Amino acid sequence: MTGDTVLTPFCKKLGHILSRRGMLYFGLGIVVVMSMAALLAPWLAPYDPTELHLHSILEPPSAAFPLGTDALGRDVLSRLLYGARVSLWVGFVSVSISIAIGIVLGLLAGYFSGIVDELIMRGVDVMLCFPSFFLILAVIAFLEPSLNTIMVVIGLTSWMGVARLVRAETLSLRERDFVAAARLAGTKSSRIMLMHILPNALTPVLVSATLGIAGAILVESSLSFLGLGVQPPDPSWGNMLMEGKDVLEIAPWLSLYPGLAILVTVLGYNLLGESLRDTLDPRLRK
Incomplete structure (x- = not known):
């Protein structure tokens, strides 16, 4: 059996994994x-994520503690699982806030145009002038760090992309025959936007939401790492990384596992979002 014969099945399997459908499923x-x-x-x-095991401080992975313990003897696996709840909850709630704001402003700007469009889009331009992460840092610096604060601030500073996407779709859809027919039938503008335009403009919003969750998880982890996010003893992947950096040489597992969790989760949402875009956008189909 030649080397080419051996590699052919592997190459076919790899090609399937790297295909659009394979990436979507992955x-x-x-x-x-x-x-x-x-x-x-x-x-x-x-274990309880805040439970102290003072007899097992900085213990490496073992049968009792599968991913080891931290400097206070807390189980890393338990804190990692509960940290996932924090990160995903922040992602979903903050993206929901940004999508709600973006949809409303995008529909209004695209449907009414004129002065309404100018006011909204100039507001978008002003918001985009500031780097989002530094804007979030500036806002949170004046507020008490908490999970609710993080979710609201991320949502209120990340709606601009959704607004521009919805506006672009609305500008195209409002010229379609079914919208003109609804206008001639005397349908109210609010009903036209909600019942006729919005359902047809949701595809890019869905993709943006999926990618936005990954971005929100990264922002939350960064804020927690800097001490401005979820406060100890409550676990989050970001503050687990912060606690692990001081003992990196003697206990590398404290930074390795939360770092891998962030990497894998963000990768999953990015792959899902990109695959959905390729699948749902007919312009990208071959």
């Missing part, structure tokens, strides 16, 4: 697994 699989781990954390975690 990303969806990661998202489902991480979501289930977060939902089932109270049953999957072997």
Whole structure:
């Protein structure tokens, strides 16, 4: 058997994995697994995430502690599972806020045009002038760090992309025959926007939401790492990384596992979002 013969099945399998459908399933699989781990954390975690085991400080992975313990003897696996709940909850809630704002402003700007469009889009331009992460840092610096604050601030500073997407779709859809027919029938503008235009403009919003969750998880982790996010002893992947950096040489598992969790989760949502875009956008189909 030649080397080419051996490699052919492997290459075909790799090509299938890298195909659009394969990437979609792979990303969806990661998202489902991480979501289930977060939902089932109270049953999957072997210990309470804040429970101290003072006899097992900085213990490496073992049968009793599968992912080791931290500087206070807390189980890393338990904190990792409960940290997933925090990160995913922040992602979903903050993206929901940004999508709600973006849809409303995008519909108004695209449908009415004129002065309404100018006011909204100039507001978008002003918001885009500031780097989003530094804008979030500036706002949170004046507020008490908490999970609710993080979700609201991320949502209120990340709606601009959704607004521009919805506006672009609305500008195209409002010229369609079914919208003109609705106008001639005397349908109110609010009903036309909600019942006729919005359902046809949701495809890019769905993709943006999926990618937005990954971005929100990264922002939350960064804020927690800097001490401006979820406050100890409550676990989050970001503050687990912060706690692990001081003992990186003697306990590398404290930074390795939360870092991998962030990497895998963000990768899953990015793959899912890109695959959905390729699948749902007819312009990208071959």
